[in-house]
Amino acid sequence: MSFDVSRNFIDKSISLYRGDLRDVPEQRPTSVRVFISSTFTDTIDERDSLIRIVYPKLQKYCLETYNVQFHYSDMRWGIPDQSINDHSTEDMCLQELDRCCQLSLATNCVILLSHRYGGRMLPVRIREHLFNELQTFIFDEEDKSLLNTAYRLDTNQTYLSNEQSMEYSYVLLPVNPEAKTQWKKDEKRLQEVLRYASARCFENKKISENERNEFHISTTAKEIYRALQNNEHRQQRMVVFLREIEDIACVEPDLKSKFTDEKFNSTEGSNVEAQKFLAELKTYIKSKLSEHNIFTYKVHWKDESSKREYLNEFLARFYQVIKDQIDYHIKRSQSKDALYTEALEHAIRCKMFNKNYSPREDIMQQIKDFVLSNTSGAPCILHGDSGTGKSSIMAQIPVEVPNWFRTENNTSISVVIRFLGTTSFTSDIRRPLVSIIQQICTIYGFQKPIIHESNTLQDIKADLEKILEQIPTKEKLILLFDSIDQLRVEDYDCSMWLPVNYPNNVKCIVSTIPNPDMDKRNILEGLKSLCSNATIIEVTKLDENLAQQVIEKWLQRDNRSLTQIQRKWLLSKLEPTWNEPTPLYLSLLYDISLGWHSFDDDRLTNLRRIGYTRDAIDQLYDQLSKKHGEVIFRRAITYVQLSGGLSETELLDMLSADDKVLKSVFVHYLPPPEIFRLPNILWIRIRNDMHKYLVEMEVDGTVILYFYHRSFRYHKAYHYYEKDEVEVEWILRAYYAGHTENGLNLNTLPYEMNSQKLIKKYNIKGSLAVNRCLRKQQPYVTHDKKSGVIWNMRRINQLYMLIRYPLCTPYFLQECDYLSSVLSCPDHNIGDILRACVGHMMVNRELRFLLRLCESCSTVLSKHRANFAFEISSRLAPLVTVLPEHTYNFLQECLNKCKLYWLDKETRTSNPCVNKYSIEAIYALKMYPEGLFILVSGKIRMYFVNGNIEEYAWPFNEEFRSLIAVHSFVCIYSTQAFLVYDFISREVCMVQMDMKDILHMGFVSRSVLLLCSKHRKSIDFYEVREKKPLKSYEFENPIIECDSVRITTIESLVKVTLETDVICYLHIKPESYNIIKKLKKKSENESILLNDTIDVHYDIGQSFAYLYHLKNAEDFQNDSFQRIDDLPSFSSRCHRVACHQESSTGKADAALVWFDVGTAVVLHSCDLYFGITVYCALDNGEFRKYSVTMMSYLPGQSIILKQDKKLIQSIIDLQIHGDFIVTLDETKK
Incomplete structure (x- = not known):
């Protein structure tokens, strides 16, 4: 954004690009919002028909034709008791009208008028001087007492009086619900008294005409006068429908009372006055609006055919005229390009953030000094914790800049600002950079560089640096990047996109919190390192x-x-705290x-x-819950929070689908079953009270409401009612899925009646068939001749957010269309989904298995997206007899959609080989969370989970035979040498040759390597990241055996057997190495650590084993062994394999594997097991991947995997990684 000090702006677009905020609206119109102004009881037929027939058609037309939302605000339908009791209805109606006039792209108000003038309410506030004048014309002491009982002087709010001095006002007190009957009588009497007194005051020239009218005109009339005033210089924004019932005098008295004001006026004189005001109102409307926007209908109400004909004509005309106005305005507004829209969006946000600015003179002075400095150099870094007001300070800079440069003649100042993460175009840095380049080129008349999708961030950064150098020296440019922490994590590395040296006449200011999350990098430290001479300003509390x-x-x-x-x-x-x-x-x-x-x-x-802030939010929520209703308020907030933001249409749909909300609202009445929805007014009241903390932003092509500040985004509306959140998750999922898990349509879900009052009133038992009028979900993927494939990203992303939650799992396990869509969508990949949910403790095991299965075919699907059903069914079909219910149903769903079918089902089942790869002779292979590592002659090959394949060949003659890996390091070793390679930085960290009798190596933490050599009395530790020895640990006798297991990322257990047959268990921590146990070796020849608490002892040929529990007493006499009998015979040495999947205890589980004739045996207690896949290398040089079983769901079980006898006999090594087992053919050793 920017300013020109020396001249006024003629072109508003250039003014906007330069940063002039004077003509910037409060919000950018992004939807059609129509306010329906009408009287109440006499227009029910019209308004109900509009909701049922016309509004859905207009919503569909706007969405399909212009991709914008259509909203209507009918404030006469479903007004809650609370609004009546606190007298807030009229203010709320006028606020909503103003909002529609401000934010609608087209029509903003429709007026429906007939024979009623409408209810005339008591003023909620009366100025002190006016109140005193009125009392001089109230002569009855009882009336005076009634007035002073109903109104109280409030000195909290002050007003500017006619004499330009401050005065207070009298406030109408809320109604006691228990005294409603008496209040109705008092209200009528007060209206009479105040109308009489105000008329006398006006006649005696004590008050103005406008002050008099406050006591006489109706709420509907106030809306109409306000709408006409708001649209005084705006054409084609209002439509009026006038209805004349020609047989009004002949209708029944009860019906007539609904169509006239007789029932609502206590005297005949009042009714005459109301009709006089109504006639004046209609005349005024006709004087202000074009006759083309006023439609008059005459109808005989007692004649059903006349009434039906009128309604049909009214509905058709309503649809057509609103549609025409929508076409007229939106086509005119479409001339604005994307750059203008983006610049306007940030200008609006600048004004919004500026409203919350807290004066910080010390900080603004530092910023001023930086901006006015006449030197080139690094940017200014503004940092501070969340909530300290950085964005409002950044928004104040464009306001202050013109004053800073006021003394400089012939100087033009431009301010370009981006509030990162606040729009769909600013969550990654690429698009903001491109738009900034375009905006600068537009300001200074430069030719815009052509930027292709293939251009990297460094390319775009270089383009920006070139353009900044071209800016004339008399021009001043200030670049503002607010909230870098709101970018994607990938963009936290500012060196990739942020210029670090600027010309004298260009200043750049960036703002951030130091560290967005515990697991993310420190942005502030990165900026300091990048810009060593930057001006750094801290925003403190x-x-x-x-x-x-x-x-x-x-x-x-x-x-x-x-x-x-x-x-x-x-x-x-x-x-201060x-x-x-x-x-x-x-x-x-x-x-x-x-x-x-x-x-x-x-x-x-x-x-x-x-x-604290959280306490204040709690208090605010408590306060608003009492005002609006506990259930509807907290549910509405929770829907917005869990979804990451909703459009108003979506939120009202969900609240209308939530029976708990509806039952809290529909206490006295039920809406028509064919339009069974929550009244809009209830959400509007909440939104108006929360508007300061809500922000509109565009996400996935939808304008949504979300919380402006992080503190609200992470603050739960429910503290102790987890069930409520689960119910909200269920409705969110069912809404975007388009159905419930049992196939029911959420739109027509029956409404369960349990209110005895309503059951008796409507004579309904059990459930009520209803139509909730929810918006129909569009397909996940559609195809257009011009645009090609169009992804429904709103629907896809909302369901993507819910995939982790247990209640939603059945849907994802039976919805083939969704998983195929999300996996073929360019914005998502299986790696993202796995990171989001596989490690989540709440995720269903079947879903975990299914996602792993998707991962196994991700390489194929990335090239052939349409093959989803075939690829998944080809992998699940061999397991058809053991699949759990949901996975089996998913297979059937895939088979129904699959374009290719098995020619021979029996042959397919008997040959479960899924993938095969050719590879040279293998010496060792290991599976780790990072991927599969294979050691072959002269090199190591790495198959990463994301499908990438890398290899490293060492440049010297050494045949390594073993490998281990952790985090980013892989270590390969033989009995006399080892090498450590960093596969992220792709460099060798350590090489040690001429070693002797290496017995065991293992990583005891992410970068600390253990080395043990046979017959030495010590074990050595190396820090591979720093490439140096760390320390040694000495024992009393030489070592003959060694083993180690990881406990956590920084702790390990090392088991050392000495020549004296004493076993020592060494606990390794970052700052301490301590022996925690000593044990005299048992007679069994073999032993192996299972984990950090169990050591397994066994003999080849035996069918039992002993488990030694390290948690027992330390002395030899009390060593405790647990015997496990009836095991398959140990026909070979036992191997420990880590599952690399964290259990509920937070530690990695492990399993023991050995081989019997034709059988692989897995003994484990892995409580997160969810299926097994086997990798192995065969005699013919093939490297194969098998789907074996899903029977390992039950924890603590011994699972026997039966396979082809010939194959199993040649396997001597095996690895488990979550749902993977990796095997090695002994002939490849």
């Missing part, structure tokens, strides 16, 4: 004095004052105070203890 100044400024801005008790309470919350107060914390406290009145100070004692 506010001190108490500054916090008080901010509060005082906000009170002054909003014309509010506090009582002594209120001020004392508020200031007590500003005392470890991370408070922050601007967000202050904003929350201030918002809580906005609900106060000076006459209810006792409410402060009921406020919860507030000391």
